[in-house]
Amino acid sequence: MSETGRSTRERILQAAGKLFYGEGIRAVSVDAVAEKAGLTKRTLYYHFRSKDDLIAAYLEIRDQPNLALFRRWFAEADGDVAAKVEAIFRNLARSARHPKWKGCGFLRTSVELVNLPGHPAMVVGRAHKKRVEDWLCSVFEEAIALREARQLARQVVMETAGAAAAHLVRGLMPAPRKSIKVAKGRRTIRPRIG
Amino acid sequence: MSETGRSTRERILQAAGKLFYGEGIRAVSVDAVAEKAGLTKRTLYYHFRSKDDLIAAYLEIRDQPNLALFRRWFAEADGDVAAKVEAIFRNLARSARHPKWKGCGFLRTSVELVNLPGHPAMVVGRAHKKRVEDWLCSVFEEAIALREARQLARQVVMETAGAAAAHLVRGLMPAPRKSIKVAKGRRTIRPRIG
Numbered sequence: 001m002s003e004t005g006r007s008t009r010e011r012i013l014q015a016a017g018k019l020f021y022g023e024g025i026r027a028v029s030v031d032a033v034a035e036k037a038g039l040t041k042r043t044l045y046y047h048f049r050s051k052d053d054l055i056a057a058y059l060e061i062r063d064q065p066n067l068a069l070f071r072r073w074f075a076e077a078d079g080d081v082a083a084k085v086e087a088i089f090r091n092l093a094r095s096a097r098h099p100k101w102k103g104c105g106f107l108r109t110s111v112e113l114v115n116l117p118g119h120p121a122m123v124v125g126r127a128h129k130k131r132v133e134d135w136l137c138s139v140f141e142e143a144i145a146l147r148e149a150r151q152l153a154r155q156v157v158m159e160t161a162g163a164a165a166a167h168l169v170r171g172l173m174p175a176p177r178k179s180i181k182v183a184k185g186r187r188t189i190r191p192r193i194g
Numbered sequence: 195m196s197e198t199g200r201s202t203r204e205r206i207l208q209a210a211g212k213l214f215y216g217e218g219i220r221a222v223s224v225d226a227v228a229e230k231a232g233l234t235k236r237t238l239y240y241h242f243r244s245k246d247d248l249i250a251a252y253l254e255i256r257d258q259p260n261l262a263l264f265r266r267w268f269a270e271a272d273g274d275v276a277a278k279v280e281a282i283f284r285n286l287a288r289s290a291r292h293p294k295w296k297g298c299g300f301l302r303t304s305v306e307l308v309n310l311p312g313h314p315a316m317v318v319g320r321a322h323k324k325r326v327e328d329w330l331c332s333v334f335e336e337a338i339a340l341r342e343a344r345q346l347a348r349q350v351v352m353e354t355a356g357a358a359a360a361h362l363v364r365g366l367m368p369a370p371r372k373s374i375k376v377a378k379g380r381r382t383i384r385p386r387i388g
Contacts, residue, residue, distance in 0.1 A: 024309065103305065159356050
């Protein structure tokens with residue numbers, strides 16, 4: 001692809017990202033994305049075969065940056081693994097106070113496509129959540145047994161979804177502080193609340 | 195309202211409930227609801243001023259039955275408060291295995307209306323989650339201090355949202371078993387996983 005082609009594609013994805021994340025994938029038409037990108041619909045369809053492909057690509061480019069953000073929050077926190085996981089929730093709550101925050105784009109897209117489990121964006125969404133879980137699992141494996149690490153990782157991913165969902169439904173509120181106990185031979189996590 | 199008027203309204207709400215829950219509120223047109231109810235769009239608009247009002251009414255009639263379901267799961271479970279809360283998650287996981295299960299209608303509607311926090315359906319959704327939280331809080335108050343009961347109730351509601359979201363995004367999987375410790379003077383809950 002030419003340099004121009006690449007930058008056109010990026011412009012479309014940037015416009016799609018702002019509109020899809022800000023308003024939802026069904027609320028936003030391909031016309032609106034083309035208009036925001038300053039292009040004709042014909043040009044948009046030269047780069048993306050369909051709206052469905054555009055939605056999948058919108059999530060695809062969020063995959064690595066999102067995972068990198070979780071990893072950075074984890075790496076920059078002081079303390080043991082438990083304190084570092086706690087930092088993820090603290091950072092998530094801080095992000096949720098931003099006026100442009102509208103929840104998890106992956107979760108929201110899955111909700112909007114609930115009746116289409118085979119949709120390419122659903123595949124991307126599942127793969128993203130799996131990648132976050134795999135990363136957490138590899139982190140926990142150093143502290144606890146393999147099978148328990150997987151379960152704990154799944155639980156933490158589930159709780160981030162719950163926190164995001166609660167923010168969305170109930171409006172902005174501080175997320176409960178979490179204290180998660182990760183210790184050799186234990187399979188207990190303790191969200192301390194209050 | 196006449197008996198006929200009432201039953202027409204109920205027919206519309208039943209059709210709306212099936213379609214909105216099954217496919218999502220934006221994916222379903224007022225025409226589709228009227229057609230499923232076997233009525234003209236004009237008749238539908240005689241009973242509901244707008245699609246927005248219809249969406250709010252669709253959630254409104256789920257409010258009490260949903261709360262009653264949680265209360266029944268809680269009441270019918272053996273054991274202490276912790277075991278009874280655990281039973282809510284177990285029943286939720288069982289419900290999620292039903293082929294027609296599509297997550298929490300309140301959460302999904304909030305996601306679809308993410309850009310319209312003042313929408314009447316958003317008001318209904320927030321009120322519902324608050325009612326579930328209030329009920330749980332009143333249950334926990336018998337075991338722990340008032341302020342802690344509120345926080346624990348909020349946490350449990352958040353975790354039900356997280357469990358539902360995880361089911362939706364990742365496909366059907368058994369929800370983690372939960373063991374929630376509710377004891378006088380403690381403010382720790384312990385989801386036991388595995």
